[in-house]
Amino acid sequence: MNTATGGPCATASPLSQTDWLKPADELTVVSGDPAQGGRVIIRGHDNIALIRSGQDWRAAEATERALYFEEILPTLQAGMDFLRDNGESVGCYSNRFVRSIDLDGNELDESYDIGHWRSLDLLERWAESHPTHLRIFVTFFRVVTGLEKLRLYHEVSVSDSKHQIFEYINCHQHTGMMRDARVSSPV
Numbered sequence: 001m002n003t004a005t006g007g008p009c010a011t012a013s014p015l016s017q018t019d020w021l022k023p024a025d026e027l028t029v030v031s032g033d034p035a036q037g038g039r040v041i042i043r044g045h046d047n048i049a050l051i052r053s054g055q056d057w058r059a060a061e062a063t064e065r066a067l068y069f070e071e072i073l074p075t076l077q078a079g080m081d082f083l084r085d086n087g088e089s090v091g092c093y094s095n096r097f098v099r100s101i102d103l104d105g106n107e108l109d110e111s112y113d114i115g116h117w118r119s120l121d122l123l124e125r126w127a128e129s130h131p132t133h134l135r136i137f138v139t140f141f142r143v144v145t146g147l148e149k150l151r152l153y154h155e156v157s158v159s160d161s162k163h164q165i166f167e168y169i170n171c172h173q174h175t176g177m178m179r180d181a182r183v184s185s186p187v
């Protein structure tokens, strides 16, 4: 996470209070070619935003499970499908909605979305304007005071380009950051 001093420091104020955290540059392929498969390395850029939005219904009773499965999940799934299929139009480089499993491959009652965005600003624009998130948002505030065991949370971080190397081996050419990465022209 960026801080005003550029490093983790308990006394520094968060940089997001004083800086727009604007994106610099583009995603760039620095090695390999997504269209050819094999090994591809992509360099990120300053201020890519990463969100993990988690859902944990392991301890939830029947009423809260019904709330999650009937009122929240269908809308959440629609929002996640939108970002998976149309992310490029809103500044979402990659969006994966995944389910946790145990070591034997059994599904756990826990899932999360993990999304990489061109900037915090674009992520916030989507969250405050897309009908799916708005609907979830309204539902959440209607029920939040009564929630006991259902856990819904967001973690967001913004990082410098030096911390961003993305590597893909034999992946489809649109996997992860490859879809939106610029292939640098040979010199």
Ligand code: HEM
Pocket: 051, 053, 055, 072, 076, 113, 115, 123, 124, 125, 127, 128, 133, 136, 137, 140, 141, 152, 154
């Ligand atoms: C079950 C799923 C979700 C629920 C219940 C939920 C609920 C909420 C709520 C209540 C807020 C307002 C927080 C506040 O103002 O204190 C919020 C903000 C936000 N959410 Fe979600 N959300 C969910 C999923 C997601 C996902 C999947 C994303 C991103 C892909 C996302 C992105 C955001 C962002 C960026 C904000 C901050 C908006 C701003 O302050 O400008 N949310 N969400």
